Amino acid sequence: MKKIGKGKAFILIVMALMLFLAACSSSGSEGNTDNKDTGSGGTKSGDKLVIGFSQVGAESEWRTANTKSMQDAIKDAGHELKFSDAQQKQENQIKAIRSFIAQKVDAIVFSPVVETGFETVLQEAKDAGIPVFLADRAVDIEDDSLWVTFLGSDFVEEGKKAANWLVEETKDVKGDVNIVELQGTVGSAPAIDRKEGFEEVIKEHPNLKIIKSQTGDFTRAKGKEVMEAFLKSEGDNIDVLYAHNDDMAIGAIQAIEEYGLKPGEDIKIIGVDAVKGAFEAMAAGKMNVTVECNPLFGPQMVDLIEAHLAGEKIEKRVAVEESMYTMDQAEELLPTRQY
Numbered sequence: 001m002k003k004i005g006k007g008k009a010f011i012l013i014v015m016a017l018m019l020f021l022a023a024c025s026s027s028g029s030e031g032n033t034d035n036k037d038t039g040s041g042g043t044k045s046g047d048k049l050v051i052g053f054s055q056v057g058a059e060s061e062w063r064t065a066n067t068k069s070m071q072d073a074i075k076d077a078g079h080e081l082k083f084s085d086a087q088q089k090q091e092n093q094i095k096a097i098r099s100f101i102a103q104k105v106d107a108i109v110f111s112p113v114v115e116t117g118f119e120t121v122l123q124e125a126k127d128a129g130i131p132v133f134l135a136d137r138a139v140d141i142e143d144d145s146l147w148v149t150f151l152g153s154d155f156v157e158e159g160k161k162a163a164n165w166l167v168e169e170t171k172d173v174k175g176d177v178n179i180v181e182l183q184g185t186v187g188s189a190p191a192i193d194r195k196e197g198f199e200e201v202i203k204e205h206p207n208l209k210i211i212k213s214q215t216g217d218f219t220r221a222k223g224k225e226v227m228e229a230f231l232k233s234e235g236d237n238i239d240v241l242y243a244h245n246d247d248m249a250i251g252a253i254q255a256i257e258e259y260g261l262k263p264g265e266d267i268k269i270i271g272v273d274a275v276k277g278a279f280e281a282m283a284a285g286k287m288n289v290t291v292e293c294n295p296l297f298g299p300q301m302v303d304l305i306e307a308h309l310a311g312e313k314i315e316k317r318v319a320v321e322e323s324m325y326t327m328d329q330a331e332e333l334l335p336t337r338q339y
């Protein structure tokens, strides 16, 4: 058998050593399943999550549509939903969040009925290591580490859109335009911001005057009741109703008709939400405009929860795209409305 020279022997030993070292390093990555299991952020997408959802209530068409969008999206994604309807009571939301913490859910979605009074319970969720996602309404809390993100509408912009429509609609009117305002739930983000946005625009037009303003708590019944009081004290002096949601506007329309005036003509009606009821009222000539506030963000919220739990960075505020619809568009668009 031919002898191998010293030089060749050395090369063979070096090659054998390199192959051995290469084998060691590759088995190191194959053998280490720990890194693959944890990834960069914990749960891999595709895991079944348990999501606690504390919803404001069932006070309006908008809320009902929002609840359905969230429930369907969580179910369609294969996750488990623990749902709580707070019936518009803050104490019920605080109880629900504490219950979700005790049940060790993977994530909490929360639409705060009002902006303040939730700091303590959100700190408890943070201490328990459970991420909180704000849906629809914001909280007025300095420490924004208490929630991952806010997904919802820009309510100030909605108020501005409503006022800008009125400015255009009354540009040829000489003299004062008297406005009555039905505010949403006292202390809620949409009520505070829709008022702020509307007033920011009309302050540039001194003839546009808010002569009465009171909460109708976002419901049809309360909206009708407060409008009856407005009509009693101001009657034929009212030119415009600005309602922070369509449900209160629809209640007010009933009160205006019972009073003997024509809604949409004698009194212009401005609503917010763009629910089906508003399109029906506009198609009947009883309402003039509705500013869209889109409740159908359930799939977007589930995507945000899964992305966060997979370790992705999430923006602190994610806005929902929205439009505005007027009486002349209502008949054609009504059949297309999903809520």
Ligand code: GZL
Residues within 6 Å of the ligand: 059, 060, 061, 062, 063, 136, 137, 152, 153, 190, 218, 244, 245, 246, 247, 272, 273, 293
């Ligand atoms: C707005 C939402 C409001 C709706 C009302 O995002 O919070 O609450 O405008 C609902 O219809 O009651």
